[in-house]
Amino acid sequence: MTSYALRRLIIAAPTLFMIVTLSFFMMHLAPGGPFDAEASLEPEVIANLEAAYDLDKPIIVQYGFYLGKVARGDFGPSIIYIDRTVTELLVIGLPVSIKLGLSAMILALAVGGSLGVIAALRRNSLTDYAVMGVAMTGIAVPSFVMAPLMSLLFGVVLKILPVASLEPRGGLAEALPMLAPITPYILPVVALALPQIAILARLTRGAMIETLRQNYIRTARAKGLGQRNVVWTHALKSASLPVISYLGPAAASILTGSVVIEQIFQLPGMGRFFIQGAINRDYPLVLGIVVVYALAVILLNLIVDLMYGLLDPKVKVE
Amino acid sequence: MRLLTQLTVILFCILALPASAETVLNRSGGSDPSSLDPQKATGNTAAPILNELFVGLLTTDENGRMTYGLAESHTMSDHGLVWEYKLRDGLKWSDGTALTAKDVAWSLQRLMLPKTAARYAQFFYSVKNGRPVNAGQAPPESLGITSPDDKTVRIELSAPNPLLPQALSSFSAMPSPRHKVEELGDDWTKPGQFVSNGAYVLDEWLPGTRLTLKKNPNFYDAQNVEIDTVNFYPTQNLNTVFNRFRAGELDAILNFPPEQISWIKENIPDELRISPTLGIYYFLINAKKPPFDDIRVRKALALAFDREALIDRLLNTGVIPAYSFVSPVVEGYDVARASIADMPMADRIADAHRLMSEAGYGGNNPVTFELAYDTQEENRKIAVAMKSMWAALGFNAELMDTEFRNLNRKARTRDYDIMRWAWFSPFNDASGYLNLLRTGDPSNYVDYANPEFNALMNQANSISDQEQRNTLMRQAEQILMEDYVIIPVFHYVSRRLVKTYIDGWNENARNNYLARYMTVNRPD
Numbered sequence: 001m002t003s004y005a006l007r008r009l010i011i012a013a014p015t016l017f018m019i020v021t022l023s024f025f026m027m028h029l030a031p032g033g034p035f036d037a038e039a040s041l042e043p044e045v046i047a048n049l050e051a052a053y054d055l056d057k058p059i060i061v062q063y064g065f066y067l068g069k070v071a072r073g074d075f076g077p078s079i080i081y082i083d084r085t086v087t088e089l090l091v092i093g094l095p096v097s098i099k100l101g102l103s104a105m106i107l108a109l110a111v112g113g114s115l116g117v118i119a120a121l122r123r124n125s126l127t128d129y130a131v132m133g134v135a136m137t138g139i140a141v142p143s144f145v146m147a148p149l150m151s152l153l154f155g156v157v158l159k160i161l162p163v164a165s166l167e168p169r170g171g172l173a174e175a176l177p178m179l180a181p182i183t184p185y186i187l188p189v190v191a192l193a194l195p196q197i198a199i200l201a202r203l204t205r206g207a208m209i210e211t212l213r214q215n216y217i218r219t220a221r222a223k224g225l226g227q228r229n230v231v232w233t234h235a236l237k238s239a240s241l242p243v244i245s246y247l248g249p250a251a252a253s254i255l256t257g258s259v260v261i262e263q264i265f266q267l268p269g270m271g272r273f274f275i276q277g278a279i280n281r282d283y284p285l286v287l288g289i290v291v292v293y294a295l296a297v298i299l300l301n302l303i304v305d306l307m308y309g310l311l312d313p314k315v316k317v318e
Numbered sequence: 319m320r321l322l323t324q325l326t327v328i329l330f331c332i333l334a335l336p337a338s339a340e341t342v343l344n345r346s347g348g349s350d351p352s353s354l355d356p357q358k359a360t361g362n363t364a365a366p367i368l369n370e371l372f373v374g375l376l377t378t379d380e381n382g383r384m385t386y387g388l389a390e391s392h393t394m395s396d397h398g399l400v401w402e403y404k405l406r407d408g409l410k411w412s413d414g415t416a417l418t419a420k421d422v423a424w425s426l427q428r429l430m431l432p433k434t435a436a437r438y439a440q441f442f443y444s445v446k447n448g449r450p451v452n453a454g455q456a457p458p459e460s461l462g463i464t465s466p467d468d469k470t471v472r473i474e475l476s477a478p479n480p481l482l483p484q485a486l487s488s489f490s491a492m493p494s495p496r497h498k499v500e501e502l503g504d505d506w507t508k509p510g511q512f513v514s515n516g517a518y519v520l521d522e523w524l525p526g527t528r529l530t531l532k533k534n535p536n537f538y539d540a541q542n543v544e545i546d547t548v549n550f551y552p553t554q555n556l557n558t559v560f561n562r563f564r565a566g567e568l569d570a571i572l573n574f575p576p577e578q579i580s581w582i583k584e585n586i587p588d589e590l591r592i593s594p595t596l597g598i599y600y601f602l603i604n605a606k607k608p609p610f611d612d613i614r615v616r617k618a619l620a621l622a623f624d625r626e627a628l629i630d631r632l633l634n635t636g637v638i639p640a641y642s643f644v645s646p647v648v649e650g651y652d653v654a655r656a657s658i659a660d661m662p663m664a665d666r667i668a669d670a671h672r673l674m675s676e677a678g679y680g681g682n683n684p685v686t687f688e689l690a691y692d693t694q695e696e697n698r699k700i701a702v703a704m705k706s707m708w709a710a711l712g713f714n715a716e717l718m719d720t721e722f723r724n725l726n727r728k729a730r731t732r733d734y735d736i737m738r739w740a741w742f743s744p745f746n747d748a749s750g751y752l753n754l755l756r757t758g759d760p761s762n763y764v765d766y767a768n769p770e771f772n773a774l775m776n777q778a779n780s781i782s783d784q785e786q787r788n789t790l791m792r793q794a795e796q797i798l799m800e801d802y803v804i805i806p807v808f809h810y811v812s813r814r815l816v817k818t819y820i821d822g823w824n825e826n827a828r829n830n831y832l833a834r835y836m837t838v839n840r841p842d
Contacts, residue, residue: 032721032722042760044453048435052433082358082359089525092526163561166524265558266555267526
């Protein structure tokens with residue numbers, strides 16, 4: 001398994017190279033440069049600026065410079081944050097995004113999974129319909145609608161959570177100071193997890209129903225095992241396979257979803273820097289984040305595949 | 319175990335109590351500042367922060383008017399070519415180091431060095447050898463900015479520049495701490511190492527989250543500064559900003575979603591501040607391209623466009639219909655409005671039809687062109703309204719919705735027919751607008767080339783008597799307005815929300831709201 005993981009990581013290198021190359025040229029192909037939004041700069045000033053960021057060199061030379069720097073782990077200076085390097089910004093943004101993404105993922109798995117199992121066990125009951133109804137709504141309502149609504153309700157009207165700030169504010173932080181440090185993350189995490197909760201609930205429900213129909217479950221029941229034992233020991237493991245295989249795409253959509261959520265809740269995560277970078281043609285910043293995103297997706301997919309091998313005896317990872 | 323839990327809870331309660339009764343101002347700050355280095359910073363989100371951190375030779379008072387900063391007097395001689403500023407006594411940096419005229423001159427020289435890559439170096443091209451030094455074609459020592467002694471900054475110009483004082487009050491002319499810059503390089507702006515000379519000093523900067531300033535005890539007027547801490551929250555999403563203001567997280571915000579204006583007027587009218595700014599929203603006409611090279615066609619466009627109807631019925635944002643290029647808030651200047659401004663709308667439409675048929679266009683021979691604007695709800699509304707107002711005359715405007723950077727490229731490469739544009743003058747002076755339309759100016763995107771206009775502007779730019787300058791510039795603007803190469807739509811207003819417990823936030827055209835002049839009486 002270790003050799004499989006290593007092999008996968010080695011294959012990732014050319015993928016990463018392709019991603020960097022494509023992003024580099026696509027970014028430079030987008031109309032307008034980093035200094036275009038500033039009206040009326042004198043030609044001498046533009047020349048000085050372009051020289052400062054190597055933008056006066058032919059694009060292929062810039063590409064060579066960039067590859068050389070990235071290979072040494074240097075993403076260069078940011079253009080919009082003049083005093084900061086891209087690496088400094090990644091150091092600020094990455095922990096926020098990881099905290100946000102990981103919490104949302106865990107929340108989605110716990111809540112989505114449980115809801116799915118409950119719905120499957122009470123198939124065609126009122127509980128099932130209620131859970132699936134909520135799930136359908138969760139899938140249908142996009143987070144850029146849900147997030148501002150939540151922030152309005154809990155932040156402005158009820159005043160129990162901060163509207164958008166990394167500082168603990170609102171009724172909850174005052175009533176329970178122990179929870180204060182996590183209050184800024186509650187709304188963004190829930191908003192980011194909601195669509196995934198919905199999808200995971202539906203997936204788990206389907207997989208669970210399918211598994212409960214299997215012969216070996218009937219055998220287990222015939223042996224006289226109780227409901228709890230049948231579900232937890234026998235059914236859940238096999239029912240979790242489709243859910244596990246969805247975790248890769250789920251992680252990717254949480255990653256992309258965080259771009260929107262960070263913007264709405266003003267969290268200084270990578271998604272927010274990504275948007276600002278793209279709008280302002282901050283080539284080094286955008287490329288740096290693309291590399292990190294690409295690495296994250298590659299790693300997450302690898303983890304999913306490894307987990308698959310652990311859970312499904314039919315799959316051998318070698 | 320239970321005791322431990324209880325102790326923890328008590329500890330948290332203690333920690334949650336405010337440390338002391340210090341005065342805090344929480345304000346929104348648009349996006350993050352591009353930089354905290356006065357010479358390198360750019361854009362309007364850096365300005366409010368740098369204005370708190372640094373003071374230049376000149377600064378602004380509580381009403382946004384220019385006043386002495388580090389300087390306490392100045393002289394001008396040699397027909398406006400030599401300016402000397404005398405500094406106050408006992409000036410210090412926030413770390414206690416003495417601040418002298420050498421620091422100020424060094425910072426201005428630094429602004430002009432090509433290596434600094436400063437955007438606003440161009441405001442000092444009138445300084446002797448300013449442009450050649452900035453282009454790397456003359457040695458830095460040849461620059462006309464020197465400090466003959468520790469209390470004097472001497473600026474020699476190659477041509478008179480009546481706007482020099484305004485340029486000197488802008489953030490790019492504020493001094494950087496030479497001792498720190500030389501020691502730490504670009505890292506001098508990091509919290510912990512940061513040194514400034516204004517009312518505040520940087521305490522913390524978390525990009526995307528918060529920028530905290532603390533009172534600087536070494537500021538020359540520190541005894542009159544009441545607010546201890548100023549927090550800037552970078553907030554771009556207008557709905558989020560607005561919600562944070564309503565929830566009390568922010569005391570003052572610089573913008574809000576336009577559709578909320580009626581709710582605000584009804585519920586929190588005392589917190590609403592609307593005031594005109596130095597910005598103009600207008601359309602550029604590519605007058606080199608047929609049929610727009612025909613003034614009759616251009617004038618017909620201007621005539622048939624009913625600004626008042628658009629602004630009252632569609633925008634409802636308090637903006638001011640524009641018939642001039644220069645903003646009416648420019649101090650001491652009486653704007654020149656286009657002659658069509660006073661005509662009744664019915665006459666204007668009739669006139670437009672007549673001009674179009676004279677030019678050979680109309681229903682049978684329509685003029686099809688591209689009307690470009692950048693993606694924003696307001697721009698789209700205006701373009702749609704223009705299209706329908708112009709349709710009856712035989713204009714067929716094809717709407718082109720694009721990204722701002724692409725719009726910018728279109729302007730630079732003249733790849734447009736008619737396009738939306740906006741300009742915020744860096745100076746409270748009519749030349750801050752009119753200079754853009756001089757032949758050869760890099761921002762003359764319409765390639766306007768009227769010798770009479772150029773002559774008047776060149777004359778205005780070379781004398782220092784403000785009244786005389788304004789008269790000349792008014793004549794120039796009148797000529798411009800009758801050539802119809804641009805269609806002014808409205809003068810921008812700033813729309814802010816400021817809590818009523820803040821005193822000293824005085825609206826002004828330059829948008830300077832310095833915390834050093836404010837007080838906060840937050841109700842508890």
